[in-house]
Amino acid sequence: HQRMYHISSSIQYLHRAIGQAVIYAPTTGVYTYRPENVSGNYNTNVKLDFSQNLDEKRYWELKTNADANYNHSVDHTMLADETMSHLNQVNTLTLHNGTSVQYDHNKLNLRASYDISWRHSEGKMLDFDVLNAFDYQYGLSGRYTIPGINMTVSADANMYSRRGYGSSDLNTDDFVLNASLSQPLLKGKLIARIEAFD
Numbered sequence: 578h579q580r581m582y583h584i585s586s587s588i589q590y591l592h593r594a595i596g597q598a599v600i601y602a603p604t605t606g607v608y609t610y611r612p613e614n615v616s617g618n619y620n621t622n623v624k625l626d627f628s629q630n631l632d633e634k635r636y637w638e639l640k641t642n643a644d645a646n647y648n649h650s651v652d653h654t655m656l657a658d659e660t661m662s663h664l665n666q667v668n669t670l671t672l673h674n675g676t677s678v679q680y681d682h683n684k685l686n687l688r689a690s691y692d693i694s695w696r697h698s699e700g701k702m703l704d705f706d707v708l709n710a711f712d713y714q715y716g717l718s719g720r721y722t723i724p725g726i727n728m729t730v731s732a733d734a735n736m737y738s739r740r741g742y743g744s745s746d747l748n749t750d751d752f753v754l755n756a757s758l759s760q761p762l763l764k765g766k767l768i769a770r771i772e773a774f775d
Contacts, residue, residue: 579635583626591618596652599662615664617651634682641676654702667700684722691715710741732756 716735
């Protein structure tokens with residue numbers, strides 16, 4: 578049974594990034610924008626990839642990847658009814674996992690998968706709404722090449738969902754179905770393909 582791991586981590590620090598400070602003059606209605614150096618922005622990431630064959634003939638394979646990302650953002654923000662922007666800090670933690678199981682043998686390929694991420698954001702400003710949002714997807718896909726005529730039939734069906742956003746318009750479920758037929762012609766030099774997608 579073949580098994581592979583990959584682990585990585587990274588950190589990025591931005592020293593003296595440029596942010597836009599804003600001053601508003603109520604008497605004239607004029608906004609003045611001034612670029613200023615902003616320190617303290619950084620991003621860290623840890624990632625794990627794993628794959629393994631599940632049988633001796635290697636027809637079945639399991640793959641998974643997981644990662645965690647933390648972003649500390651510093652920039653200028655101006656609240657309603659204020660005349661001057663202030664430095665604001667927003668911290669965002671994102672956790673993600675994607676996993677798939679695949680069967681691949683001769684002319685048949687079948688795959689089941691899911692992908693999910695959770696994002697938590699909080700800021701220092703008084704009007705900042707804490708965000709706890711989930712984005713997830715799960716589905717099936719398949720591909721088969723018909724012996725003799727070598728026509729390939731493929732299809733995939735996936736559900737894409739979002740939860741936890743402030744607007745109900747963003748908390749949606751979208752089912753997507755795609756299918757296609759392809760046929761090699763002229764000894765494989767030309768391929769005709771018809772596709773239907775949602």
